[in-house]
Amino acid sequence: GAVVSQHPSWVICKSGTSVKIECRSLDFQATTMFWYRQFPKQSLMLMATSNEGSKATYEQGVEKDKFLINHASLTLSTLTVTSAHPEDSSFYICSARGQGWTEAFFGQGTRLTVV
Amino acid sequence: DQQVKQNSPSLSVQEGRISILNCDYTNSMFDYFLWYKKYPAEGPTFLISISSIKDKNEDGRFTVFLNKSAKHLSLHIVPSQPGDSAVYFCAASAQTGANNLFFGTGTRLTVIP
Numbered sequence A: 001g002a003v004v005s006q007h008p009s010w011v012i013c014k015s016g017t018s019v020k021i022e023c024r025s026l027d028f029q030a031t032t033m034f035w036y037r038q039f040p041k042q043s044l045m046l047m048a049t050s051n052e053g054s055k056a057t058y059e060q061g062v063e064k065d066k067f068l069i070n071h072a073s074l075t076l077s078t079l080t081v082t083s084a085h086p087e088d089s090s091f092y093i094c095s096a097r098g099q100g101w102t103e104a105f106f107g108q109g110t111r112l113t114v115v
Numbered sequence B: 001d002q003q004v005k006q007n008s009p010s011l012s013v014q015e016g017r018i019s020i021l022n023c024d025y026t027n028s029m030f031d032y033f034l035w036y037k038k039y040p041a042e043g044p045t046f047l048i049s050i051s052s053i054k055d056k057n058e059d060g061r062f063t064v065f066l067n068k069s070a071k072h073l074s075l076h077i078v079p080s081q082p083g084d085s086a087v088y089f090c091a092a093s094a095q096t097g098a099n100n101l102f103f104g105t106g107t108r109l110t111v112i113p
Helices: none
Strands: A004-007 A010-013 A019-025 A032-038 A044-051 A067-073 A076-081 A090-097 A110-114 B010-014 B019-025 B032-038 B045-051 B056-059 B062-067 B072-077 B086-093 B107-112
Touching: A004 A090, A010 A019, A019 A032, A019 A090, A019 A110, A032 A067, A032 A076, A044 A067, A076 A090, B010 B019, B019 B032, B019 B086, B019 B107, B032 B062, B045 B056, B045 B062, B045 B072, B072 B086
Parallel strands: A010 A110, B010 B107
Antiparallel strands: A004 A019, A019 A076, A032 A044, A032 A090, A067 A076, A090 A110, B019 B072, B032 B045, B032 B086, B056 B062, B062 B072, B086 B107
8 A cells, every 4th residue: 555654653742832743645646635633532533634735624623723734745744733732632643645546545643742 | 423433442352253343324425434454553554445336345354344224334354363453443435535534433353362
């Protein structure tokens, strides 16, 4: 399968600071990337969808000013958690899909802990 | 509102036996279903999928069955191996390749050697 790399795999930050998470497709061009969030013992919840070169589409209830998504190239999307608070602590996962693909491939996830 | 449900949070199976993971959904518009496998601190890995025009799809040791009338799908793993121990998520979408995949809460499978 296609390879999606997410970095960092874990990060601890202080409350009020911003954290950037990168999602890269290593061996294909990702026309669409997705960002998910998973709370303990809960399912993956889609936060937003980004298409290369255009603004991300956010799911209902997700603050676009807090979770900034940039998909500037066909191989890179970033999620920036701005002014992070302890309640933002979670497992964030990206996935990427090539043009016309039916399946998306996931990154390894990022464990964010805000202290 | 959880549109995709996996009612068994955990399952233990002896090595060599069959593992059956179940998934129920409520949205009749769902027409594409996927199973993912997830190890701790890693992203999900795609396993197998099925579209609503089929009732069975097989790939090696993995078979997915879909019962549209019951809004139920299941993943069969046979024979089960210790390396299959992971959390399994089922997911559904209302359109093949659609953006919004609805995930279940996962079932932790433990295969006992």
